Structure formats: C-alpha cells, structure tokens
Amino acid sequence: MKVLVIGSGGREHAICHAFSNSPKVSKLYCANGNAGISRIAECVYLSPTDIPGLLDFALTNAIDLTFVGGESSLALGIVDAFQSSGLRIVGPSRAATQLESSKAFAKDFMARHGVPTAKYATANSPMEAVELLNRGEFGDVATPVVVKADGLAAGKGVVVAKDRAEAIAAIDDMASLVGEDAAEKIVLEECLFGKEVSLLMFADGDDYVLMPPTRDHKRIGEGDTGPNTGGMGTITDAGLLPGDEIEDIKESIIEPTLRGCVDEGFRFRGILFLGLMMTESGPKLLEYNVRFGDPETQAILVRLKTDLVDICEAMLDGNLSSLDVVWRRGSSACVVLAAENYPAKPRTGDLISGIKAASEVPNVSVFHAGTSALTVDEYYTAGGRVLGVTAVGDTLDNALATAYSAVAKISWNGMQYRRDIGRT
Secondary structure (H helix, E strand, C coil): CEEEEEECCHHHHHHHHHHHCCCCCCEEEEEECCCCHHHCCEEECCCCCCHHHHHHHHHHCCCCEEEECCHHHHHCCHHHHHHHCCCCEECCCHHHHHHHHCHHHHHHHHHHCCCCECCEEEECCHHHHHHHHHCCCCCCCCCCEEEEECCCCCCCCEEEECCHHHHHHHHHHHHHHHCCCCCCCEEEEECCCCEEEEEEEEEECCCEEECCCEEECCEEECCCEEEECCCCEEEECHHHCCHHHHHHHHHHHHHHHHHHHHHCCCCCEEEEEEEEEEECCEEEEEEEECCCCCCHHHHHHCCECCCHHHHHHHHHHCCHHHCCCCECCCEEEEEEEECCCCCCCCCCCCEEECHHHHHCCCCEEEEECCEEEEECCEEEECCCEEEEEEEEECCHHHHHHHHHHHHCCCECCCCECCCCCCCC
16 A cells, blocks of 8 residues: 655654554655655655645555645645545545634634533624723633634744733734734633643544644643643643543533534544633633644654554545554643744754654654754754653653653753643
8 A cells, every 4th residue: 555644844754753663554644744754755756735736646646545744735625636536535624724813713613503611702803802802701800812814824823911001012923923824813711720631533524533632832831831832842641531421521522522523514534633621610722723733643642552553544435433542541742842932933953862762762762843954863953842752661651751861862952842741
C-alpha cells in the first residue's frame, strides 16, 4: 500500500512513524515533510495548500491512502477534491471542517444542537466587538473575557483577557496578529473556569473510538506564564478524565455533535478533537478541531498498538464499531524543545547535538517539528518548535522522568523548554 501524509511538523512525523510500523505500507510519502520525516518517508516538495499539485501527485503515483495532518488543507477542500477523483483520504469534508475553520459557525452549531459551551456573541467588526463589551454583555470592566478570531489562525487567534481593557486591546491587535481575513469576525466568550483537558476520537460518521485523554501546555513559561504557543508539551493519562466524566462527555457533547453533523448534511469522518473545560456544572466545550493536535498527536500515537492503516480503513468504510483499537497501558509525555525567541520571531540555523543519544533512551521517540539537515546525522533548527521528546511509561511520573532524561541529552544555542510539563 502506498500512503501519503500531508504536513511538515511534529504531528506529521508522529503520523508517519505510526504508518512506518505497519506491515501493510510498502511506500510512504510526506508532503512536504521535514528532516526527521525524511528518514522514514520520501518527502515530496509540495505545499500542503497546493491542492491541485497534491491531487496530481496522488493520481500519478497511485496513492492508496492519504492522511491529512493540518487544518489548512482541510479548509481548502482537499478531502472533497480527492474523493471526487476516486481517492481514499482520511479527513472531514470542507463543510465539516467549518467546525474548526469558523469559530462563529462552531458556536452556532453547538447552540443548534444543545452542546454545552460558554456564553458567546459574534461581532462582524472590531468596532462591534468593543461595543458589545462596553454594553456590559460579558460583565463589568473587571470581568475576564475570551477573544477569538473567527478564522484559522495557527493557534494565535485566542486571547484570554483578564479584564475589559485587555480584551479591547486584544480586539484592536487581532488583525495584525492573525491577519485581516481570520479576524474579519470576532467571537467573544465568557471565561470558563475548571480543569482543561482534550479528548480526541476516530470517527466514521456514525461511530467513534476515543483516544487517551490528554492535556496540552500552551504558554511558553513555567507555571503557565507568558504568551501562548502552539504547545510546549502534553501528557496522556487516564486520571485526566475518570470514567464517569467520559460518559458525561459522550452523552452531552460527542453524540449530539455527530448527530448534528448528520442532520446538517456533513457526516463527520476523520479525527475529531474536543477542547474541554470541566466546570463545576459539568463538561463544556471550548472548541472543535477537526484533525490531530500538535503536540497531542506525539503523546497519543506512541501508545497506539493497533495498525493505523486498519483504523483508517475502518473510518473510511464505516466499520469502526467492528474494530478493536488497542492502546498501550500507562501514560505518556511529550516535552517540546523550542528555538530562542519562540513564539515571537524564533532564531533558526543552530546546530543541534544529542538527538541520536536521546533517541536511544528506552521508551523514547524524538519527533522533529522544525529541523533541517545537511548530512544524515547533522540537524539544524528550522522553526519555532524544533523537537518533541516523547516517552511512554507505566505511570505518568515514569513517562515524565524518561522524557526529561532524554531532553537532558539534547542541546543547541538558545534552546528553551518547560520543566513543569504534567505538573501544572
């Protein structure tokens, strides 16, 4: 079987790694990949947003299965284009991708289908958003409020403002931060409090299989301080969501969501990601993503024992209910190593040492997010998030200790990482 993975980050490295372990895969491609991915797959120098180019490549090379890593390809309708040409591709349709590509659409969808979420309002301009705040729609001047750009913003479009002044400043800055298109509409939300956790699933349109619950650490600084990033590390652990909470989430969020997709004419097939806040009044949905998260993927897939090809085929054929998806028991942890000055304007081109030594630590996988290479064993920084050092263990403590022992073997000028992943 020939498999094509679309994307270039740590998430895609983890996906490629899972496919490379399948005896059913005879040839693995990645568009456009990175230096780490090139060790296990043939990198194809096509942008994930070049839908015609990717379609032509898949047809020319008789690709049997395509797996889409990121949201940009999905929002451009890659699944619709591939399916129209008779190709098998894992991911939601362009219509279903609106659950992520438009925050306003997603919130309205939640309201239509009774999915519990934060109070919200959608403004059609920054001026209207400020007017909503000044009218007291979200409390007084000291009330925290969440400001979201409506469109895709590469993880930069959400600001949790501590008061009205900070919220207004976020509204004023949003277009320069994420671009005018993404910030054409602004969604305002009440600020929820509780335990934040993510739950992902494989979905075939009717049935679903849950992945281990996970928690991401977004802020750059220890103690959850400083600006938000794409993610500085993540853990998976059963203790994040006890069984009764999972049952509540199934009943109040997952099943209404999947029924709602069917009712609205876009049966959901692919990876569905729920960003959740476990409040005193029960689980509430913060956001949908319609693909694997990054770095959640790294921590999740190192625990997957079932062949990823079998899961993909079951999703596409509507047979998930007949497949027993098996996970390694225990926990996992991913610690992201980032370049100097990330997330602002990261420095690149620094020589990395210690990747091989870290990879040789038992139960460790080192996933490349932003690297380049001149020789087989010589890597350089080429992005903000550079590596995701990921470990599995019988307990969360063991997984974290193993991950950090591997991190200690890696270095480059300006390397930064959080030392409190899984502890806050």
